[in-house]
Amino acid sequence: MLRPRSGWHQWVGGERYVMSPAVSAVEFSDPFGNLCQRLVAPAGPFSVRTSVDVESADAFDTAPGAPFVEVRYLPNETLPFLLPSRFCESDRFTQLAVSVTAGHAPGYNQCTAIVDYIRKAVRYAPGFGQEIISACEAHQRAQGVCRDLTHLGIACCRALSIPARMVVGYLETLEPMDLHAWFEAYIGGRWYAFDPTQDNPRGGRIAIAYGRDAADVAIYTQFGDPVDLLRMEVTVRRMSAPQY
Amino acid sequence: MLRPRSGWHQWVGGERYVMSPAVSAVEFSDPFGNLCQRLVAPAGPFSVRTSVDVESADAFDTAPGAPFVEVRYLPNETLPFLLPSRFCESDRFTQLAVSVTAGHAPGYNQCTAIVDYIRKAVRYAPGFGQEIISACEAHQRAQGVCRDLTHLGIACCRALSIPARMVVGYLETLEPMDLHAWFEAYIGGRWYAFDPTQDNPRGGRIAIAYGRDAADVAIYTQFGDPVDLLRMEVTVRRMSAPQY
């Protein structure tokens, strides 16, 4: 999954996708609308290089006070994001979510309270994320990568009947630069982004894929003989104006 | 989810669906093709009674020796059933699945070996299934309801790159009579049923819903104030011939 799509929040103005050695690949849409590429990697070294020029908002979009949407009024397509999933055991987070959001207005402010709690309770430790752990496990360890903090945020939102989904993407000025993960919650009739690893979340975001949790949005899901990841490099650069 | 659909394996010849008191409900298809009914239950006692006349095979369909389908040849729509899900942590079952199926031909026979192992290792204890536990937890406890044994079977299949999905439905002659759960694995180009709780799996099955695990196929998913389940009654009766 390395093909960002254009949506209301971002516009893909240019794109490159090169495999070497070149192999045949096919593309399909998964149930979340992500464009997925299927291919059989050859034995030996194999590289995939993609690059994308995207227009995206400078500012991080917030809406303090945006109201909780009662479950009865949620669009059908948001319902799968209320259910527990592999790495977001929302069925085990009711108590925590209720206590962390006590006194906060239902909706956007609950999500802010959840994110604030995560920032305090779980140390952001980039670079220690080989094995994927779940929200329960991340909470117990009290430290994690962006993916783990995101899982925790999603689990708490769902525990309050707020649809929440994972986003994997690029974020300008991320330190150290890498792929990034954050989540979106459905509030006041639309999706809003929340980023538990950023104190002052910035714009300059490019969404690559959406899903219920890391199981759905892995950049690559590999079957067959194990592979060694030799190198992964991510660069995000601000472009002053469209250059094609 | 109480509206079985007609497919190649079953034909719905008649159906009744009564709520009392009567309330408005809407119906939609979820990502797995299940017909779901959404409604706001009134305060106080509320009952849903459904009944369905279905043509279904007498015999349980088996295919010893049916071959493993290499991941590269799997249809796109089976791929979500390779991923770990809330109650089937297939990413934690590789070792067990490999050891349990050692010496068995890839495909159907591996699934049989998995089911045989589950029957030995996990005691079927109907009636102790209030909280939904995951495959890892069921394996640890070494006992469970049909749902738990099914989760374990699914997790092991996926760990071997065999797509597996959960089925909730009715089974004639189940003792004690209740809703039942089993799983299907994609082998030799189609889905085959496996039932870890039945020594000699029987036909007479009616599928109500398909999904990745119990999170997707709950008969009801309830939000808002807690409800008490006062009574649930399931009856399956063989009909000698269509009677309408």
Place this chain on the structure above:
Amino acid sequence: MLRPRSGWHQWVGGERYVMSPAVSAVEFSDPFGNLCQRLVAPAGPFSVRTSVDVESADAFDTAPGAPFVEVRYLPNETLPFLLPSRFCESDRFTQLAVSVTAGHAPGYNQCTAIVDYIRKAVRYAPGFGQEIISACEAHQRAQGVCRDLTHLGIACCRALSIPARMVVGYLETLEPMDLHAWFEAYIGGRWYAFDPTQDNPRGGRIAIAYGRDAADVAIYTQFGDPVDLLRMEVTVRRMSAPQY
């Protein structure tokens, strides 16, 4: 297509579906969400009998003054219903639609004006509908069955950039009783029904299938050796209360 679905406008409380001789059939959803049954009919006489108990509104839902939705604000899923289709050559009806609706407020009132025009300009001649003709042809002949008048209404709405779709269904008190066809237009954020063949459209409607025109919503689409339709009988009866 003989399996009405539950939606916000109707609720299926009971259903029977009998083929004789009995044959295997499979069911799938078409791109419009209709449940379709596929089967190979045996040589010789073959009958399909269905029956359905549906809750439906007594009154015909109207909304004079409901506003036109600018194309930019239309939901994506309504867009296919703006395009011309086999029997609704909307690309040839701009001039007529504009002249017929002159002086009427954009939206619901335009649709009313179109329907009024059709009632005057095209004689409703039930029973003369063997060959399916298009909106252009129906307009030229100045007479037609409910299907033809509906095609004409759809073509005019689309010519004004109002999404319009065909509905095939049952209507209580239709004289003579038969399957019926009407159309829906997307106005003011939702679909409204219009029935060019009824002077004072009544409720008591059951939608069986939706589509762009008669090509999509045929009750049966038959391939292979020609068949003779020996008999078709439709009965609609008001039920005082759910009876199961």
Place this chain on the structure above:
Amino acid sequence: MLRPRSGWHQWVGGERYVMSPAVSAVEFSDPFGNLCQRLVAPAGPFSVRTSVDVESADAFDTAPGAPFVEVRYLPNETLPFLLPSRFCESDRFTQLAVSVTAGHAPGYNQCTAIVDYIRKAVRYAPGFGQEIISACEAHQRAQGVCRDLTHLGIACCRALSIPARMVVGYLETLEPMDLHAWFEAYIGGRWYAFDPTQDNPRGGRIAIAYGRDAADVAIYTQFGDPVDLLRMEVTVRRMSAPQY
């Protein structure tokens, strides 16, 4: 619709999409899987420039003798391509299709016979295609652009119960260079391309969009005040090797 997708037949290795003046656009998938861009064009001159690097087969893929697939064995998703559509009135072409293919084996050879007939009966007259005409009209006029000949081919295939769909795309070495249209028929278990306007159909094809006919695959569908097409330029250039 100007965003070709990667599939088994082509791979998009690079892409540019520039609008000037720049406006916001959103993207969605239509029922045929095409990526569609929605936007509100500003008043005054407005240009859209896209460019795409695609790997595509050099040779035109043929399969003389490939068998007709009986309707009962067709995949559900091919069925909409059996129905008549706006510009392919297949319900009016049974007699012609049967007579033109007399003596030819069912399947691929029938399609070849249809294409041969079209080349003889309808003069290819590039550049005279402002108004979109239907297969019936094109047949009557005995001349047309690639779109018209394609509609005629599709109508004849469907009349023989062979699913057929329209393709709009680029073709290297087309003379004069322009967008091109051809069709695909479902034979022997897959889609094969046919091009009624090319005596010796070549490879070097890039599919931009698929649909039932020209109504579905217009490069742009415009609503609101009429626009003048000031200039349209298409260039297809063979690249010796990926250059990014």
